[in-house]
Amino acid sequence: DIQMTQSPSSVSASVGDRVTITCRASQGIARWLAWYQQKPGKAPKLLIYPPSTLQSGVPSRFSGSGSGTDFTLTISSLQPEDFATYYCQQANSFPFTFGPGTKVDIK
Amino acid sequence: QITLKESGPTLVKPTQTLTLTCTFSGFSLSTTEVGVGWIRQPPGKALEWLALIYWDDDKRYSPSVKSRLTITKDTSKNQVVLTMTNMDPVDTATYYCAHFVYGDYYFDYWGQGTLVTVSS
Numbered sequence: 001d002i003q004m005t006q007s008p009s010s011v012s013a014s015v016g017d018r019v020t021i022t023c024r025a026s027q028g029i030a031r032w033l034a035w036y037q038q039k040p041g042k043a044p045k046l047l048i049y050p051p052s053t054l055q056s057g058v059p060s061r062f063s064g065s066g067s068g069t070d071f072t073l074t075i076s077s078l079q080p081e082d083f084a085t086y087y088c089q090q091a092n093s094f095p096f097t098f099g100p101g102t103k104v105d106i107k
Numbered sequence: 108q109i110t111l112k113e114s115g116p117t118l119v120k121p122t123q124t125l126t127l128t129c130t131f132s133g134f135s136l137s138t139t140e141v142g143v144g145w146i147r148q149p150p151g152k153a154l155e156w157l158a159l160i161y162w163d164d165d166k167r168y169s170p171s172v173k174s175r176l177t178i179t180k181d182t183s184k185n186q187v188v189l190t191m192t193n194m195d196p197v198d199t200a201t202y203y204c205a206h207f208v209y210g211d212y213y214f215d216y217w218g219q220g221t222l223v224t225v226s227s
Contacts, residue, residue: 001170034213036154043203043217044146044154050211087154091212095169096144096156 002026002090004099012107019075021102023066023088031067032092038101039084048073050091078104109133111143111204111218118224119194125223129187129204133216136162136182142207143187144214145178147200155200159207160187194225 003026013019023033031051036044046055048064061076075082083106088099115127127145134141144159158178159167168176177190187204201222205214 032212036214043220044214045217046213046215049208049213049215055215089154089156089213094167095171096159096212098154098156100153 001095002029002093002097004088004090004097006086006088006099006102008102009100010103010105012105013078014107015078015080017078017107019078019082019104021073021086021104023071023073023099025069025071025090025092028068029090029092032090033064033066033071034089034091035062035064035073036087036089037082037084038087044087047086075104109206109216111206111216113202113204113218113221115202115221115223117222118226120227121195121225123194125189125191125194125198127189127191127202127204127221127223129189129218131185131187131204131206134206135185136160136180136187138162140209142209143180144205144207145187145189146203146205146214147198148203148220149197149200152200157191157202158189161209196225199223199225 005024007022035048038044052064063074085101085103111131142161145157160178175192180187201220203220204218206216
């Protein structure tokens with residue numbers, strides 16, 4: 001199985017900050033990575049799908065990049081509604097695997 | 108508009124079999140390049156992919172629980188059913204079903220999830 005790691009596990013930030021989350025795969029996955037946002041008590045919401053494409057309706061302050069084993073999710077200017085947990089998911093091969101999550105909370 | 112909703116028991120006893128139903132609308136599982144997957148999330152923990160069924164009835168399972176899982180579809184009812192045998196307290200989680208995009212391999216629409224507790 002491909003193992004996914006994320007860093008940091010949590011980050012405290014203020015509204016307007018630029019936030020970068022890193023996702024690393026245990027082996028190369030080309031550009032087969034998706035990002036999800038999850039708020040407490042809610043289902044995950046797709047943000048970015050391969051290859052770094054913004055899902056319809058997702059604000060342009062979100063962007064994804066990377067290939068191979070290293071990927072990043074960037075929020076260019078954090079908004080109040082962005083405080084949530086973010087997960088990466090490799091889509092290269094079965095079994096699909098998710099990262100452990102990165103919690104973005106208010107500083 | 109694609110929607111999905113999970114249904115099933117909220118409480119099961121250890122060793123029992125769990126049966127969850129995903130009822131969806133806005134797409135058909137007889138349409139090519141469509142799939143429905145199941146993902147679970149233990150309280151306070153990360154997401155774990157469990158199973159996937161394609162429009163052509165091809166199926167994929169997570170190796171960690173493969174021996175305990177069965178996924179089936181009823182195209183006429185717009186439903187996908189997940190069965191998990193020999194439930195254990197560690198299987199306590201919120202179970203989600205989600206619409207799967209074949210080719211790009213991601214889940215774009217999710218159900219609200221259903222919390223299943225395994226306890227005697």
